[in-house]
Amino acid sequence: MRTLFRLRRRPLLRGALVAVAALIPLALLAGCAPMRHASAPVAPEAAPRAATVVMNGDLLWHNTLVFDAQRAASGPDPTLDFRPLLDGVRPVVETADMAICHNEVPVARPGGPYSYYPAFKAPQETLDAVKDVGYDLCTTASNHSLDDGWDGLVRTLDAMDARGIAHAGTARSQEEADAPRTFTTADGVRIAVVTGTYDTNGIPRPKGKHWSVPDLDADTLLRRAAWARAGGADIVLVAIHGGDEYSSQPNAQQRRLADQLTASPDVDLVYGHHVHVVQPWTKVNGKWVVFGLGNLVAQHKANVPRGYEGVTARFTFREESGGFTVERAEFIPTLVTPSRAGKPARLFLVNTALAAGEGDSQRLRVAQERTRGVVHSLGGTEGLIES
Template identity: 45%
Template sequence: MRAIVTGIVLVGSLLTGCTAPRPAPGSAPAPTPDVPASPTAAPRTVTVVLAGDLLWHNTTWTSAQADARAAGRTGADDYDFGTMFGSMAPVISGADLAVCNEEVPVAPAGGPYLNYPTFAVPPQVAAGAAAAGYDLCTIGSNHSLDAGTAGIARTVSTFREAGITTTGAYATEEESRTPAIRTTASGVRIAVVEAAYGLNGFQLPSGQRWAVDLIDPAAMIVKARAARAAGADIVLAALHDGTEYVTAPTPGQLGEAKALADSGEFDLVYGHHAHTVQPWEKVDGTWVVYGLGNQIAQQSTSQPTTFEGITARFTFTETSSGRFEATDPTAIPTYVTPYAGGRPIRLVHVTAALDGSVPVPTGVDRMTLERARDRTMAAVRSRGAEGIRVG
């Protein structure tokens, strides 16, 4: 209401004072009063946190049920996935926008719940992600059709009921055409455009080709332009792509990232799917994060890098052109503890655990955390990028 009133006052001032009195002929012009210059407004900034795969294997359900029971909830379908985010929850909730990647669809409440290779997971995962502080989740992945298009619709509705915006897979055609935009508390509007490389051999129904966005840089650029037309100040591209367990990005990833960066429509490009951390670099002035690894998953312990991840944090700073630039790139190494009876899974902020500012979960030794930090940061810097902080 104040903006409306101010507008009316300004209009009135212009109408009543737009013609200044002229000096009498031959008189000196009236002195111009000294008016202090308006201070230059500080550029707007927002922090964005981006995370890799939330891949809910069956031991994560067991762990979440143990956490629910520890809190006094003993029903057969009681799960607490929020506690699992451990010492990373303050990082997630502290961002102006936090984006997760929900890799797998949810089942109806009560199940049946299905594990690898075709997933349908407890719907309480959405409440867990919301409790950790996530605002938006990409849900387009190679597992999007594991539970059919009904599973996509159920995942969309479950996450949105938890207060989390979704994109990348859609319940309706209209939704697939609507930009996914979240507005921060300071009024900055941020959009995410996401697409996946494939669907594990499943085929989209002929009348529902819109249900999952598959990677097509030209189509993603069109969506980015639509997001800006809808008022987005910042547009992020998310790619679910890469070769599993391989640190180096594929030629396809490199080409996709360059096409998106060169378009000028995206302020940052990032990815997930490979289940291991991949490098960061600047491509023609745009930050590209090829792969964040897993955030929470329980893959084979014979693949130790799948328990390690990076959570990316960027500050976006408004420039004189009105566009926002990704600044202060920060890589936060994480480690998710393997499930063991009596020891529920916890996501560990590795740097904070090593410096003693957060507790280390039982059963985790310092050498494991140091290895996670060193290996993930080596991957992040493997293409020679400079200026990346360890968070």
């Protein structure tokens, strides 16, 4: 919190005024210059506003993650609790001015039934953990958005609303689809998120509701970014849900969109998810592009170890005369451990865990080195900090 201190002018007593007046002739006789009235104090200028934004990769609730929570709930408290899993990223999330998750899948009715790959329905308690850890907004446009049809899409947004989690992506009405999704920080910085997905796994959008799941048409994304800017957004982020699964490099669509979007004055930064592995960071048209954040929480096959690795983005924007620009860019490697009998999956901030001597140091170092190499693989990352 910034506190402005104002100088207070204390009026002189009348006797003091008389005394000063009596001295003036003596001062003139002595050759002193006449006294000048002191100018009014100038209030200090307000410091430029700043905002730190954190973005994570996919929250993909595979069955073993739910089984972990069910085993933990078999005691006196039957509530499914996913907070122990997400607690690993809490120090980064709760200290951000705005924290964004990607809620990959719809939620089921309270109590289930739940379903998993290839058509997901996650427990609503996952959203309780998302809220508790400190996320402010979640993107919801993904290839799994319609896994439980229109009802599942609506149920998920209703469940987020009930918990006070803002969302960007899927929509329950044309008006909701077109309205800018903007979050205002405690310092009054308005940050908008525009997003879309490459596909819905072949599931058609509900009849007459083509707007329910936004796609990756560049003109549409740019039009919505312009609406957000015109609506008062100080910072506009575009989240791309696309790319080739398990590829550590962006595909042609990702590259094309990055170029088209960053060329617009209405877009400040582009980032992506979906491919389940970390992809490079770079600058395009002078703006940061994070092609892929990997997974934050997921349980892929044992022969896809990169699916357990992710990277958290943390960008600090500062206000300048022409708007907000990135003052500090950071990447934070993460690792989620596999679920094992008697040993539930847990999420680690890789560098923090290594420094503290926590977790499997050999596995953490593998994730650290691999993430570091991929993030810098395209170049253009001067000034990027690893945290």
